[in-house]
Amino acid sequence: MRKCSLKGRRMRSRIPVILLACGSFNPTTNMHMRLFELARDHLHQTVLPVEVAYIPRFPGRYEVIEGIMSPVSDNYGKKGLVSARHRVAMAKLALETSDWIRVDPWESQQDTWTETVKVLRHHYNEALRAFQSKKELMRNKHPTENSAEDSLSCQQPVLPELKLLCGADFLQTFKTPNLWKEEDIKEIVEKFGLVCISRAGSDPSQLIQESDLLSKFQHNIFLVREWIQNEISATQIRCALCRGLSVKYLIPDAVIAYIAQHSLYTATRAACCSLSGCTAQQ
Amino acid sequence: MSKLDKEVSHEQSQAGLMEEKYGFQFDLEILSSAYWQHKGWYLAPAFCTWLRMAMEDPDRRTEVVLLACGSFNPITNMHLRLFELAKDYFHETGKYKVIKGIISPVGDAYKKKGLISANHRVTMAKLATKNSDWVEVDDWESCQSEWLETLKVLRYHHQKLLSAGVTNSLQDAGPITKLGRKRKQEPNSHEPIKKKNQSQAVKSVPQVKLLCGSDMLESFGIPNLWKLEDITEIVEKHGLVCISRAGNNVQKFIYESDILWRHKDNIHLVEEWIPNDISSTRIRRALRRGQSVRYLVPDGVRAYIERHGLYSADSEGSNAGVPLAPLQKHLPEPSQPLSS
Numbered sequence: 001m002r003k004c005s006l007k008g009r010r011m012r013s014r015i016p017v018i019l020l021a022c023g024s025f026n027p028t029t030n031m032h033m034r035l036f037e038l039a040r041d042h043l044h045q046t047v048l049p050v051e052v053a054y055i056p057r058f059p060g061r062y063e064v065i066e067g068i069m070s071p072v073s074d075n076y077g078k079k080g081l082v083s084a085r086h087r088v089a090m091a092k093l094a095l096e097t098s099d100w101i102r103v104d105p106w107e108s109q110q111d112t113w114t115e116t117v118k119v120l121r122h123h124y125n126e127a128l129r130a131f132q133s134k135k136e137l138m139r140n141k142h143p144t145e146n147s148a149e150d151s152l153s154c155q156q157p158v159l160p161e162l163k164l165l166c167g168a169d170f171l172q173t174f175k176t177p178n179l180w181k182e183e184d185i186k187e188i189v190e191k192f193g194l195v196c197i198s199r200a201g202s203d204p205s206q207l208i209q210e211s212d213l214l215s216k217f218q219h220n221i222f223l224v225r226e227w228i229q230n231e232i233s234a235t236q237i238r239c240a241l242c243r244g245l246s247v248k249y250l251i252p253d254a255v256i257a258y259i260a261q262h263s264l265y266t267a268t269r270a271a272c273c274s275l276s277g278c279t280a281q282q
Numbered sequence: 283m284s285k286l287d288k289e290v291s292h293e294q295s296q297a298g299l300m301e302e303k304y305g306f307q308f309d310l311e312i313l314s315s316a317y318w319q320h321k322g323w324y325l326a327p328a329f330c331t332w333l334r335m336a337m338e339d340p341d342r343r344t345e346v347v348l349l350a351c352g353s354f355n356p357i358t359n360m361h362l363r364l365f366e367l368a369k370d371y372f373h374e375t376g377k378y379k380v381i382k383g384i385i386s387p388v389g390d391a392y393k394k395k396g397l398i399s400a401n402h403r404v405t406m407a408k409l410a411t412k413n414s415d416w417v418e419v420d421d422w423e424s425c426q427s428e429w430l431e432t433l434k435v436l437r438y439h440h441q442k443l444l445s446a447g448v449t450n451s452l453q454d455a456g457p458i459t460k461l462g463r464k465r466k467q468e469p470n471s472h473e474p475i476k477k478k479n480q481s482q483a484v485k486s487v488p489q490v491k492l493l494c495g496s497d498m499l500e501s502f503g504i505p506n507l508w509k510l511e512d513i514t515e516i517v518e519k520h521g522l523v524c525i526s527r528a529g530n531n532v533q534k535f536i537y538e539s540d541i542l543w544r545h546k547d548n549i550h551l552v553e554e555w556i557p558n559d560i561s562s563t564r565i566r567r568a569l570r571r572g573q574s575v576r577y578l579v580p581d582g583v584r585a586y587i588e589r590h591g592l593y594s595a596d597s598e599g600s601n602a603g604v605p606l607a608p609l610q611k612h613l614p615e616p617s618q619p620l621s622s
Binding site for chain 2: 033038230
């Protein structure tokens with residue numbers, strides 16, 4: 001990103017943000033990776049004061065420093081879920097060309113299914129640990145000249161924030177009775193934060209208004225509109241693969257090659273969707 | 283013709299009639315299970331195999347080349363998907379075999395607003411198709427100094443295949459008798475099983491079909507944009523493959539046009555189940571706003587755009603106020619409406 005020429009602006013440090021996406025990633029698709037890109041763009045353009053909001057490349061309030069893809073463990077029990085080993089490998093291949101998003105296998109390696117809030121806590125603790133060791137490092141170093149390049153190096157490192165990256169459908173699940181514990185939802189939106197990507201037609205802000213809890217923490221729920229429609233559902237990908245149809249340009253080439261190499265998603269017809277037309281709703 | 287051959291062709295023609303009557307394509311398995319009920323369990327597997335052989339025998343399938351004309355300003359994953367969807371569609375019919383895909387970016391003389399130099403657009407398309415073993419880029423159209431009608435591009439590629447076909451048939455003179463051997467067929471494999479002693483027929487020239495989205499098809503209705511006789515020749519002599527989203531108006535559009543309706547057999551409608559609206563316009567908009575286009579266009583294309591600083595507010599303003607080339611060209615003659 002080009003640095004802004006306003007000197008005053010440069011001195012103010014941005015809050016580092018780590019984006020965490022949980023899901024099956026069965027397999028990882030171009031859309032999964034788009035979510036990260038959209039979220040990063042949005043957070044980078046989130047500024048105070050609001051007058052400068054539309055200046056492109058204006059340094060925003062946040063700086064997204066990392067993206068983490070966390071595939072769910074096998075005992076999630078979802079239909080058609082291939083082994084975590086494969087899903088992690090495919091995510092790695094998909095993220096080969098990305099310099100800021102990585103896949104973390106921690107959740108997939110747990111014996112039992114891990115609640116989202118626990119995954120958030122784990123990764124936050126890891127980030128905290130890294131932050132504290134960085135702080136130690138800086139305390140022990142001799143103070144150096146302020147680098148013109150890095151606005152953060154002249155100040156103390158800022159505590160990073162970890163935000164959950166999700167689709168609007170995830171936000172919907174908060175309404176499902178008995179699915180979530182109230183205190184977990186509170187922890188997610190209060191302590192961490194949500195970056196919620198919704199497609200062009202829908203608007204989840206009403207959902208937030210309808211919930212006392214969510215509207216209380218709406219400053220920590222970032223709604224991102226995806227204007228370029230690109231709804232590549234993994235379910236449809238699996239269906240297409242099952243039927244021998246092409247999925248090129250929907251998922252990365254390296255993932256296609258991996259799937260072919262390991263004969264994934266070639267289950268018998270019985271496990272696949274109905275024959276006459278894919279109306280995959282899962 | 284053996285008795286089973288007769289049965290196969292009878293069932294195929296029945297399938298064809300059913301297709302016309304009910305408007306959908308018979309799935310091989312549904313057909314064979316119907317046969318199963320009809321003729322008895324001992325014939326069904328044989329019937330299955332025979333039908334598969336008949337349908338997948340490459341010598342019986344018409345060869346098709348898909349030609350996509352457009353600005354490709356820039357090329358996106360959506361453009362590339364059109365090819366994949368069309369290929370799958372033709373393959374599933376069992377009657378066609380797609381042998382090549384051609385991307386033909388329009389020349390600069392098209393004068394569309396925001397159109398950047400053909401050099402860049404061709405290069406990006408080439409980068410995008412680097413990892414494809416059947417889709418290629420042809421820069422003939424882009425090299426022309428004047429804008430060319432789409433029909434002329436179709437004719438050019440048809441002629442090119444004709445000459446290539448003549449050359450090929452001169453090289454392998456005479457029919458070749460191939461000794462058949464039954465290969466084990468894996469599920470989902472599309473490898474044909476060659477019949478014994480089948481002579482290789484002299485190959486007919488592949489059909490060149492225009493590949494497009496519903497927007498291009500519906501642009502047939504824009505006054506003065508297309509010549510009526512061009513549209514007629516496209517659908518009559520070549521054919522159209524139109525990829526569109528579920529719930530579109532394309533069928534209605536075809537219904538309302540006499541010419542399109544008359545040749546509707548040569549207009550193949552392919553429904554795209556995975557919503558994919560990655561238009562070049564949106565890509566350019568995102569780039570102007572400093573937003574990421576990763577995973578919407580191939581990585582090589584994205585890197586090229588970044589390296590050369592393509593697509594700014596300035597580039598979007600090019601050709602502003604300049605009438606589109608086809609509108610300039612067709613203006614003197616009054617155009618006949620497409621739908622009566």
